[in-house]
Amino acid sequence: MDGLTLDEEDVLTATAPARTPMEREILAPVELCLPNGRLNPLAVGWSRHPWHDTDRLGRGVYGWGRNKRWEYWAITTPTHIVGLTVSALDYAALHQVWVLDRATRREVDAVAIAPLGMSVTLPGTLHRGPVRARTRSLSIDVDDHVSGTRIRAATPRVRLDVLVDRPAGHEALGVVVPWTSRLFQYTVKDVARPASGTLWVDGEEFPLAARECWAVLDHGRGRWPYSMHWNWGAASGRVGEHVIGLQLGGKWTVGTGSTENALVVDGRIHKISEELDWRYDRSDWHVPWRIRGERVEVDFTPFFTREARTQLAIVASETHQCFGHYTGWVADDTGRQVRVDGLLGWAEDVRNRW
Numbered sequence: 175m176d177g178l179t180l181d182e183e184d185v186l187t188a189t190a191p192a193r194t195p196m197e198r199e200i201l202a203p204v205e206l207c208l209p210n211g212r213l214n215p216l217a218v219g220w221s222r223h224p225w226h227d228t229d230r231l232g233r234g235v236y237g238w239g240r241n242k243r244w245e246y247w248a249i250t251t252p253t254h255i256v257g258l259t260v261s262a263l264d265y266a267a268l269h270q271v272w273v274l275d276r277a278t279r280r281e282v283d284a285v286a287i288a289p290l291g292m293s294v295t296l297p298g299t300l301h302r303g304p305v306r307a308r309t310r311s312l313s314i315d316v317d318d319h320v321s322g323t324r325i326r327a328a329t330p331r332v333r334l335d336v337l338v339d340r341p342a343g344h345e346a347l348g349v350v351v352p353w354t355s356r357l358f359q360y361t362v363k364d365v366a367r368p369a370s371g372t373l374w375v376d377g378e379e380f381p382l383a384a385r386e387c388w389a390v391l392d393h394g395r396g397r398w399p400y401s402m403h404w405n406w407g408a409a410s411g412r413v414g415e416h417v418i419g420l421q422l423g424g425k426w427t428v429g430t431g432s433t434e435n436a437l438v439v440d441g442r443i444h445k446i447s448e449e450l451d452w453r454y455d456r457s458d459w460h461v462p463w464r465i466r467g468e469r470v471e472v473d474f475t476p477f478f479t480r481e482a483r484t485q486l487a488i489v490a491s492e493t494h495q496c497f498g499h500y501t502g503w504v505a506d507d508t509g510r511q512v513r514v515d516g517l518l519g520w521a522e523d524v525r526n527r528w
Contacts (some may be wrong), residue, residue: 175317196430197447200225206350206360206395211236213350213358220432221348222443226360229298237356239264242528243296245305245316246392247325249336249369249520250410251382253277255497256334256373257480258305258327260314260341262293263528266489267294269307269314270325271334272480273375274497279478282375284312284329285451300362302395322367325389336371336382338389338527344441346391347421349430352425359396366410366419366438367391379462388518401527402426407465407474409500409519413512415439420472420514422521424467425454435470435522437504437512444506446470449513456523457494463521472502472514474521488527 198219206217207230217226232241244261256503259270264289271528273282286293286309297303304315315326323338381441388410405424410420420437427433428449433445446465455461463474476496484491497520503511 178398181200197445200228200348201443204228205464206259206358207231207443212302212355213352217360218432220350220351220445222345224244224264224300224346224348224362224393226348226350227299229297229302231397232262233298234409240357240397240399242359242394242396242398244394245296245504246394246478247316247338247454248390248392248408248520249382249387250390251369251373251380251387253380253397254373254375258316258325258334259303260296260316262291262296264394265290267307268311269312271291271312271314271329271332273332273373274478274480276373276478281480282329282330282331286311299395323391331376333374336369336373336389339368339370339384341368341441342483345443347434347436347437347438347445349432349434351396351434353399353430354355356376357392357399359398361390361396361434362393362408363408363420363421363434363436364393364415365439366417390505390519393448395424398528403523403525405521407500407519407521409514409517411517412498413515413517416512418512418514420504420519422450422470422472437506439506439512445506446504454521454523456494461495465521469505470502472500473505474500474503474519476521488511490527492525493522495520496503503507 178269198220200219206228247258249256253526255274260397296308307314312329325336348362352357368384369387369389370522373380404426407422409420421436423434437444450467459479476498481496482493500517
């Protein structure tokens with residue numbers, strides 16, 4: 175197993191204090207990994223489009239056990255919130271179909287864990303093939319098309335068939351986070367994509383209208399340290415005449431020179447290259463969260479918290495994913511303060527040993 179911890183001679187100031195990085199925008203195709211499996215220095219930066227080729231990650235035995243690949247989709251609607259996970263962690267595959275009824279606060283949850291990668295199909299690089307999860311208790315299919323993405327899922331209690339539009343000119347935030355030359359993550363956070371289709375829960379049908387429903391993609395390909403703690407916040411919706419997407423991260427990028435913070439206005443990314451200050455009460459997750467920076471001043475008020483804990487030998491995780499609404503402002507690239515009042519989304523605190 176490669177790199178259970180960050181080697182001192184290989185670490186990229188992972189414990190350094192927060193600072194404002196000078197991030198480089200990637201403007202052309204680039205390989206994430208060198209032929210020897212280590213990080214390609216030319217891949218470090220951020221992008222508006224998925225320029226990174228990640229096919230080499232997970233091939234062969236290099237770094238086995240540290241490689242993590244996943245697709246997570248979240249869909250917010252006036253009546254429900256849906257979360258779908260397809261993941262391969264080298265030694266196991268974990269899949270989930272989770273649905274929250276916003277009116278009753280009732281959850282329907284189906285989780286499947288399978289050894290190695292026998293239950294999962296994931297493309298090496300984003301948009302280069304289908305995503306599949308197949309177990310006795312659930313199935314998930316994600317297929318990309320020129321104009322968008324079709325997502326289908328089925329469990330004993332839930333069925334989903336959704337089309338996620340990709341409007342012309344829409345941009346998705348890609349970021350490479352380099353802890354070391356051996357341990358690194360490529361993430362794509364694609365927020366504020368209109369979704370339409372149908373959700374069925376216990377046989378009851380819920381139509382999803384495109385102007386009211388939004389999808390967010392978290393695409394991950396990387397080789398991780400054994401222990402990690404992160405924050406992630408995202409939201410999508412309309413504020414006035416504009417479609418606004420919010421993408422915020424914290425803790426896991428500190429000291430790497432990269433951040434995953436951005437404002438998306440009508441499909442255009444406004445990159446925020448500063449570490450943000452996250453304040454929240456771990457004894458009461460429904461106390462409003464405060465997220466601050468030079469270009470960010472937002473509050474997040476939860477109405478529901480999804481809690482999940484896993485303890486399997488050396489693998490453990492603790493997740494608190496709060497759903498609620500954002501208020502406040504984020505400055506765009508011109509310095510204009512863009513209001514995010516009323517945006518529906520989430521903010522989470524996750525601690526993993528994996």
